[in-house]
Amino acid sequence: MNFAMRQRTERPVLFLFLFFLILNLLYSFYPEKILASDLRLGLGAGLRKINDDYLNKVYGSGFIFVPYLELSFSKLFSAEIAFEGGYRKEAPIGLYKEPSVLKISGLEFSVHFRRNFKLFTPFLKIGSGGYFYRQDIESPYVRYRVNHRDVSLHAAGGLQFNFSSQFFFRLETKYVYLKVKPFDQTVDLGGLRYILSLGYKI
DSSP states (O other): OOHHHHHHHHHHHHHHHHHHHHHHHHHHHOHHHHHTSEEEEEEEEEEEOOOOHHHHHHTOOEEEEEEEEEEEOSSSEEEEEEEEEEEEEEEEETTTTEEEEEEEEEEEEEEEEEOOOSSEEEEEEEEEEEEEEEEEEOOSSOOEEEEEEEEEEEEEEEEEEESSSSEEEEEEEEEEEOEEOSSSSOEEOOEEEEEEEEEEEO
16 A cells, blocks of 8 residues: 555554544533533434536435534534435446446534524534545446545534424535545545534434
């Protein structure tokens, strides 16, 4: 494994390590606040787009699912960890229309800023994530495979509708910045996500 590939492999591991280290430090200094915090569990689903013109033409937009866990520290501030998966598209590619598969997923950490009202809660969030992308092309001549990882940024905004003290429904638009360079050419795998989710407050 070369140095660049080793760096891409280690980044998501480092990202997870830092996330749990921050939570551990917060608990060490503010155990009462952490234990008294609101915990929310949610599951979202929606549509994601790809910015790259060629890949968008070949594979197009696709379905995603997003389970998440959110920890609220105050009325204005919370932290979230989420997994984005489900994008897997098969399509013929290239001059000879060879069968191919593209998969993209991500593990994200976000900070939320929100304003609570009785029936709804508008929110903004920013964060970072470790993203995993893989492309396989089945050629009768040479098997082509890209299987890399990278770390990048995302931002989102939306509305949360509070059905009761425990259940809520969320509408969210998210943008992920993800320009990668597995070889000599830069590819833009970023793009918008449109997500609907249901959640439960513990």
